[in-house]
Amino acid sequence: MERTNIKDLKAGETQKIAGFIDTIRRMKRNIFVILRDQTGKVQIYIDSKNDKEFADIIDQLPVESTVEITGEVVENPAVKIGGIEMLPKEIEVVSEAKPGLPIDEETSLDQRMDWRYLDLRNPKKLLIFKIQTAMEDAMRDFWIKSGFLEIHSPKLLSTASESGSELFALDYFGQPAYLAQSPQFYKQMAMNAGFDRVFEIGPVFRANPSFTSRHDTEFTSVDAEMSWIESHEDLMKFEEEWIKYFMAQLKEKLGDEVKELYDVEIEVPETPFPRIPLREAKEIIKEMGYESPKHNDLDPEDERTIAKYVKDKYGSDFVFITDYPKSVRPFYHMRHEDNPDLTKSYDLLYRGLEITTGAQREHRYDVLKKQIEEKQESERDSKLMDSLKYYLQFFEYGSVPHGGYGFGLTRMIMKLLGLKNVREATFLYRGPNRLTP
Numbered sequence: 001m002e003r004t005n006i007k008d009l010k011a012g013e014t015q016k017i018a019g020f021i022d023t024i025r026r027m028k029r030n031i032f033v034i035l036r037d038q039t040g041k042v043q044i045y046i047d048s049k050n051d052k053e054f055a056d057i058i059d060q061l062p063v064e065s066t067v068e069i070t071g072e073v074v075e076n077p078a079v080k081i082g083g084i085e086m087l088p089k090e091i092e093v094v095s096e097a098k099p100g101l102p103i104d105e106e107t108s109l110d111q112r113m114d115w116r117y118l119d120l121r122n123p124k125k126l127l128i129f130k131i132q133t134a135m136e137d138a139m140r141d142f143w144i145k146s147g148f149l150e151i152h153s154p155k156l157l158s159t160a161s162e163s164g165s166e167l168f169a170l171d172y173f174g175q176p177a178y179l180a181q182s183p184q185f186y187k188q189m190a191m192n193a194g195f196d197r198v199f200e201i202g203p204v205f206r207a208n209p210s211f212t213s214r215h216d217t218e219f220t221s222v223d224a225e226m227s228w229i230e231s232h233e234d235l236m237k238f239e240e241e242w243i244k245y246f247m248a249q250l251k252e253k254l255g256d257e258v259k260e261l262y263d264v265e266i267e268v269p270e271t272p273f274p275r276i277p278l279r280e281a282k283e284i285i286k287e288m289g290y291e292s293p294k295h296n297d298l299d300p301e302d303e304r305t306i307a308k309y310v311k312d313k314y315g316s317d318f319v320f321i322t323d324y325p326k327s328v329r330p331f332y333h334m335r336h337e338d339n340p341d342l343t344k345s346y347d348l349l350y351r352g353l354e355i356t357t358g359a360q361r362e363h364r365y366d367v368l369k370k371q372i373e374e375k376q377e378s379e380r381d382s383k384l385m386d387s388l389k390y391y392l393q394f395f396e397y398g399s400v401p402h403g404g405y406g407f408g409l410t411r412m413i414m415k416l417l418g419l420k421n422v423r424e425a426t427f428l429y430r431g432p433n434r435l436t437p
Helices: 054-061 107-116 123-145 184-192 232-262 278-289 301-316 365-376 387-395 411-418
Strands: 014-026 030-037 041-046 067-075 084-095 169-170 175-179 197-205 219-225 275-277 318-322 346-350 353-360 402-407
Touching: 014 084, 014 365, 030 054, 041 054, 054 084, 067 387, 123 197, 123 219, 123 411, 184 197, 184 219, 184 402, 197 402, 219 232, 232 402, 275 278, 278 301, 278 318, 278 387, 301 318, 301 346, 301 353, 346 411, 353 411, 365 387, 387 411, 402 411
Parallel strands: 041 084, 275 318
Antiparallel strands: 014 030, 014 067, 030 041, 067 084, 169 175, 197 219, 219 402, 318 346, 346 353, 353 402
């Protein structure tokens, strides 16, 4: 007999299920077993007097042991889980768990990370990855409907794609190589190859020695790049509609489960999102009583403060902060014609946390070369131009106006569910002190 998922059980039929023993409740005569698989839970009822063989099997099993059970599914309105239960005809022990689990819900986060596979057996944790799957599926659907192609860029590079201070270096057959911090250069190469619109969902690596709730050294970056844009406004318009679409899909598919397990109502955002230039945002933040140590950028308290202002004034969980100065942006960000100290760039904040950085890129070869030279001089890195020679070649034989964004998947999920740390929204977290399991 083929295995049936618990969610597909039907009363009045004999079916076979398999999964983990979630709980066992023993009474004087009756035994109630809750069995769990990826799709849900079901109650197994055993009469210990008439079904002594089954009662003896269960009595020897610790919770989290795995079993296969064949039995009759019957209606029972008294059962809170689905209103059905199974009366077993056969029980086969697949794997017996060690007694006494090393973690529970009160265990510290760091210790739960040591036993992540056990931690993930909790249906609340499983739902995180259902959300991730549904979110990525909807993202791809919107992109593909909008004419995008999916690419897979290399993760071994000969030079830095972002800040050189956050590089993981390694030996590559006797020559230096680095783990990719971003697919940025290759997205731009795709634009100049005539791909028009591309996206990628893949790992990136940042050698950031930070221990905050928002940082990790390996994470999933969601990236998109578009040709023939007129400004970063085109990117913001696209991204907000993309977010609205995948949030609507998420609400439709998993909204009830999210409400049940996290007591969170998925809200589909209204568009357009508010847009505030950085300089204006800093003035608002100061008026709200926070003196930021950063003059040209936002720190975490800045982000939380401006998000509160936007929520109170506009009722939005999202806000674009635009027009960052060139001093805090990469050399490839295009600058405003009327104010070359400012870039055509933005960050998107969601519930007080940056989840996106986007910008129009500089596509004009001579201008781009000049901006690399400026960066080389400011950082006193005489080898910078040489290290970027292959990148610069992408623009030598005709280029197109383009821009794109990078979106933090785990940060979005963390804020959506009200989690306290990106570790909770990551399958296996990597940080300065975490390289296992």
